[in-house]
Amino acid sequence: MTTSRRDFLKVTGAALGAVTLPAWVFEAEAAADVSVDKNKLADVALSTAKRLGATYADIRINRYRFESLSTREQQVQNVSRSQSFGFGVRALVKGTWGFASSRIVTPEEVRRVTEQAVEIARANAVFQRKPIQIVPTPKVVASWKSSFEKDPFDVPIDDKIQFLLKLNQTAMKAQGVGFVNSSMFFVNEQKFLATSDGSRIDQYLIRSFPGFTVTAINRASGDFQTRASLGGPQAMGYEYLEKYPWMVEAEQAGDEVVAKLKAKSVEPGKYDLVLHPSHLWLTIHESVGHPTELDRALWWEANYAGTSFLTPDKTGKLQFGSKIVNFVADRTQPAGLATTGYDDEGVPGQKWHLVKDGLFVDWQTTRDLAPLVGRKQSYGCLYAESWGAVPFPRMPNVSLEPAKEAVSLDNLLGEVENGILIYGNGSFSIDQQRYNFQFGGQTFYEVKKGKIAGMLRDVAYQSRTTDFWGACDGLGGPATYQLGGSFNDGKGEPTQSNAVSHGCPIARFRGINVLNTAVRTA
Amino acid sequence: MLLTEKEARAITEKMLGYTKADDASASVTSETYSHLRFAANSFLTSGRRENMNANVVVWINRKRGAASTNDMDDASLRAAVEEAERLANISPVDVEYMPTLKAQTYKPSLGYAEATANVPLVDRAKAVGDIITASEKAGVLSAGFHQAQASAGAQATKNGNFDYERRSIVSLGMTARTLDGAGSGYFLRSHYDISRLDTARISREAIRRALESRNSRLLDAGVYPVILEPQAVADLIGGFGFGFDARSAEEGRSAYSVAGGKTKVGEKIFDERINILSDPWRADLPGSQSTQAGLPAEVVYLVRNGVLENLVYSRYWAQKRERQPTPGPVNLIMETSGKPSTVEEMIQNTSRGLLVSRFWYIRGVDPRTATLTGLTRDGVWLVENGKIQYPVRNFRFNQSMIQMLAPGNVEMIGTPERVGSSEGQGGSAALLPALKLKAFKFTSQSEAV
Numbered sequence: 001m002t003t004s005r006r007d008f009l010k011v012t013g014a015a016l017g018a019v020t021l022p023a024w025v026f027e028a029e030a031a032a033d034v035s036v037d038k039n040k041l042a043d044v045a046l047s048t049a050k051r052l053g054a055t056y057a058d059i060r061i062n063r064y065r066f067e068s069l070s071t072r073e074q075q076v077q078n079v080s081r082s083q084s085f086g087f088g089v090r091a092l093v094k095g096t097w098g099f100a101s102s103r104i105v106t107p108e109e110v111r112r113v114t115e116q117a118v119e120i121a122r123a124n125a126v127f128q129r130k131p132i133q134i135v136p137t138p139k140v141v142a143s144w145k146s147s148f149e150k151d152p153f154d155v156p157i158d159d160k161i162q163f164l165l166k167l168n169q170t171a172m173k174a175q176g177v178g179f180v181n182s183s184m185f186f187v188n189e190q191k192f193l194a195t196s197d198g199s200r201i202d203q204y205l206i207r208s209f210p211g212f213t214v215t216a217i218n219r220a221s222g223d224f225q226t227r228a229s230l231g232g233p234q235a236m237g238y239e240y241l242e243k244y245p246w247m248v249e250a251e252q253a254g255d256e257v258v259a260k261l262k263a264k265s266v267e268p269g270k271y272d273l274v275l276h277p278s279h280l281w282l283t284i285h286e287s288v289g290h291p292t293e294l295d296r297a298l299w300w301e302a303n304y305a306g307t308s309f310l311t312p313d314k315t316g317k318l319q320f321g322s323k324i325v326n327f328v329a330d331r332t333q334p335a336g337l338a339t340t341g342y343d344d345e346g347v348p349g350q351k352w353h354l355v356k357d358g359l360f361v362d363w364q365t366t367r368d369l370a371p372l373v374g375r376k377q378s379y380g381c382l383y384a385e386s387w388g389a390v391p392f393p394r395m396p397n398v399s400l401e402p403a404k405e406a407v408s409l410d411n412l413l414g415e416v417e418n419g420i421l422i423y424g425n426g427s428f429s430i431d432q433q434r435y436n437f438q439f440g441g442q443t444f445y446e447v448k449k450g451k452i453a454g455m456l457r458d459v460a461y462q463s464r465t466t467d468f469w470g471a472c473d474g475l476g477g478p479a480t481y482q483l484g485g486s487f488n489d490g491k492g493e494p495t496q497s498n499a500v501s502h503g504c505p506i507a508r509f510r511g512i513n514v515l516n517t518a519v520r521t522a
Numbered sequence: 523m524l525l526t527e528k529e530a531r532a533i534t535e536k537m538l539g540y541t542k543a544d545d546a547s548a549s550v551t552s553e554t555y556s557h558l559r560f561a562a563n564s565f566l567t568s569g570r571r572e573n574m575n576a577n578v579v580v581w582i583n584r585k586r587g588a589a590s591t592n593d594m595d596d597a598s599l600r601a602a603v604e605e606a607e608r609l610a611n612i613s614p615v616d617v618e619y620m621p622t623l624k625a626q627t628y629k630p631s632l633g634y635a636e637a638t639a640n641v642p643l644v645d646r647a648k649a650v651g652d653i654i655t656a657s658e659k660a661g662v663l664s665a666g667f668h669q670a671q672a673s674a675g676a677q678a679t680k681n682g683n684f685d686y687e688r689r690s691i692v693s694l695g696m697t698a699r700t701l702d703g704a705g706s707g708y709f710l711r712s713h714y715d716i717s718r719l720d721t722a723r724i725s726r727e728a729i730r731r732a733l734e735s736r737n738s739r740l741l742d743a744g745v746y747p748v749i750l751e752p753q754a755v756a757d758l759i760g761g762f763g764f765g766f767d768a769r770s771a772e773e774g775r776s777a778y779s780v781a782g783g784k785t786k787v788g789e790k791i792f793d794e795r796i797n798i799l800s801d802p803w804r805a806d807l808p809g810s811q812s813t814q815a816g817l818p819a820e821v822v823y824l825v826r827n828g829v830l831e832n833l834v835y836s837r838y839w840a841q842k843r844e845r846q847p848t849p850g851p852v853n854l855i856m857e858t859s860g861k862p863s864t865v866e867e868m869i870q871n872t873s874r875g876l877l878v879s880r881f882w883y884i885r886g887v888d889p890r891t892a893t894l895t896g897l898t899r900d901g902v903w904l905v906e907n908g909k910i911q912y913p914v915r916n917f918r919f920n921q922s923m924i925q926m927l928a929p930g931n932v933e934m935i936g937t938p939e940r941v942g943s944s945e946g947q948g949g950s951a952a953l954l955p956a957l958k959l960k961a962f963k964f965t966s967q968s969e970a971v
Contacts, residue, residue, distance in 0.1 A: 082590035100569060429884065
């Protein structure tokens with residue numbers, strides 16, 4: 001026998017009172033989802049869509065929980081929790097997609113919204129030029145949970161506040177640090193998918209994003225510098241806060257931001273670059289992850305994110321980088337932000353090469369993209385940021401494979417006459433076809449004759465994607481491999497956020513153009 | 523369905539009634555959103571979302587907690603309030619706590635049109651069908667995005683304020699590309715009233731730019747005189763008006779900070795014809811009747827005749843500095859004190875320079891000088907001897923916005939147009955003019971089209 005959500009809340013709330021409520025009061029909400037018979041609702045959606053002429057349909061019934069904490073110095077600025085529950089129905093009618101969604105999760109509403117999705121598809125189908133086709137995928141009935149040890153939503157808020165305040169205190173130890181801001185974000189997706197292929201999939205995902213920025217100010221000169229944390233978001237639980245050396249990095253960041261104020265401004269010119277994974281992940285994201293999205297190559301993103309310099313006729317032909325460069329797309333990688341059991345149309349998580357021995361060999365695909373390049377299966381890259389958003393092609397984790405040998409940072413630096421070592425991601429920008437890019441960083445070190453010679457500032461490098469990866473002549477070994485990533489990668493219309501990781505070793509690039517970004521105003 | 527004022531009041535009163543906190547604010551928003559996306563002259567995705575969200579912030583012994591939910595039944599609203607109270611109980615004292623507002627008087631702005639909230643599916647499909655037909659006739663492949671959003675919401679405080687507002691926006695942005703990929707054009711416009719959105723003009727302009735940007739030539743990077751169309755100005759400084767934060771300037775970490783802990787207020791930082799302001803009651807760009815903090819919005823000049831007149835003080839920072847909080851900004855307007863010029867006049871007055879239609883992927887490089895990097899996109903043309911000569915390839919720029927608008931660098935200023943940044947997809951807008959500038963720094967070439 002199921003209990004209605006209202007009754008459940010009445011019982012728990014009345015019996016326990018506010019102070020002794022569970023760590024997460026909204027747990028009651030989540031637990032009450034049990035009272036929503038998702039399979040029955042799915043039956044309503046899928047049978048309605050079929051009756052109205054849809055050749056394919058799916059329904060997502062999802063709950064999202066978010067927790068956010070932010071602090072500055074020794075003040076807590078915000079502690080908030082939110083949750084969102086609802087469903088979205090997608091219907092393919094006469095080769096045209098229609099989608100509709102609602103926060104009211106009842107059979108009547110599911111029926112009404114499904115009719116709306118079909119009506120939207122039908123209205124647009126009158127003017128459709130190239131009907132959408134989808135490749136089949138095997139029926140799946142499964143449940144899947146992302147790999148985490150400690151659910152952050154079960155950790156007391158007080159512990160988190162104390163963690164951030166201690167972090168701030170540690171960062172401000174260095175004399176000259178003026179400000180520090182720190183934050184933690186946690187996301188929990190509880191997703192149910194049913195498709196007209198017969199798939200029924202439950203998934204539970206956790207993502208964590210701690211971070212901080214320290215600022216040093218020279219009030220006499222009016223100058224200021226910042227240093228943001230190098231540890232990025234991970235698909236891990238609260239154990240990420242406990243295992244990553246956050247306090248060590250906070251102290252280091254305080255020292256470094258003060259040093260940045262006095263660092264030498266870079267002399268523009270050509271340098272060999274040695275890029276740490278805390279920096280290189282973003283260059284991979286922009287110059288490898290996005291151009292290998294097939295929807296971009298087919299001009300589906302032409303009005304917003306842009307197209308790609310890669311086109312289907314270049315598959316297996318274009319030399320993307322040097323022979324040592326191998327990029328894998330991977331939705332199975334532990335702690336990867338885009339790792340998932342199944343994508344939002346029931347395709348299992350997979351791993352495949354995008355660039356092999358420097359050659360561009362494959363794409364990121366979905367069920368409606370795969371047939372456009374003659375593929376019979378999707379790589380499973382469909383994702384929607386919420387129940388109210390249309391799922392569309394999103395990036396899997398895209399990572400650079402390390403050297404097989406044990407190559408260290410010192411090994412890579414040892415062969416540099418005149419170079420720069422860069423940590424952390426800073427300013428970033430790339431053109432709409434992913435040729436020309438410019439990246440900054442957090443800390444920069446001059447390298448002279450194989451040794452670090454001091455700190456630099458005002459550094460950014462500009463290059464062209466294939467020139468840059470062609471100039472890669474050294475990769476660190478497995479011990480230097482780290483996972484970086486983006487918590488909020490924007491793409492699509494309406495724009496949606498996707499979390500995605502990029503692993504890489506330390507890597508070396510020869511003869512890259514470096515700018516000085518400082519501008520003196522009158 | 524959108525909440526009426528009565529319904530919104532009932533929800534916020536209910537939430538405030540549930541809490542025993544010393545102080546509290548409750549807000550509720552309701553939204554209908556629809557979109558249609560097309561690409562390569564074909565329909566791609568199209569959808570609709572209906573949602574509501576209730577948010578509560580409470581203070582207990584000056585300790586703050588916040589929670590929100592999209593379940594509107596009584597039990598869920600009560601659960602959200604209890605969650606916020608629980609968070610407040612275990613949080614440290616909020617040293618920036620300001621008592622919530624007492625009853626305020628708002629002067630409404632007209633930013634809502636019923637027709638925008640209920641876009642007929644068939645009419646929208648036909649409008650996009652017409653665009654695809656026009657694209658096929660012109661020999662281009664088009665991609666575009668039509669979206670309409672209507673919202674109604676309210677914020678209420680335990681101290682007696684209630685602020686209800688409805689707003690709407692509709693936009694169409696479109697990119698046309700020639701079949702050989704050698705030309706690309708873009709045009710984006712929005713309005714709160716769908717009857718004022720000229721979809722045919724958007725289609726015509728995007729297609730024209732695609733055709734006229736074919737066969738572009740390579741030009742060296744460097745410093746050029748430029749004419750920036752309103753779209754290019756919006757891409758650069760569409761969010762500029764919200765960067766005039768007093769606190770960061772006084773803390774020494776803003777482009778408006780100067781040595782010795784002072785700010786540039788009172789200094790002539792821009793060309794003396796430039797005014798940058800917020801005006802909630804501009805007919806083509808109605809802003810919200812209230813600021814983010816809930817204060818009644820007023821006309822606020824940030825820059826008047828080139829002089830930095832105001833930085834923006836939050837309620838907390840204003841109290842700390844013993845002054846009034848700033849009743850804005852709620853929108854962004856840049857206009858000239860002098861006689862505005864047309865883009866055609868700017869071209870006629872250019873001996874050699876570049877006409878830029880749009881910028882893309884703009885990110886901050888150096889906050890000390892508001893230096894940005896990014897690229898031109900969808901049409902750059904060389905102007906010589908008062909005439910457009912030919913299209914040129916795209917460039918990357920690195921340019922300080924402070925230097926760009928500084929005295930001596932602004933030659934001509936246009937009439938402001940309602941335009942939104944292209945990265946914002948038309949979801950927001952500003953009133954911005956075309957600008958003719960003496961110098962703009964392009965640092966490398968891009969072969970992207």
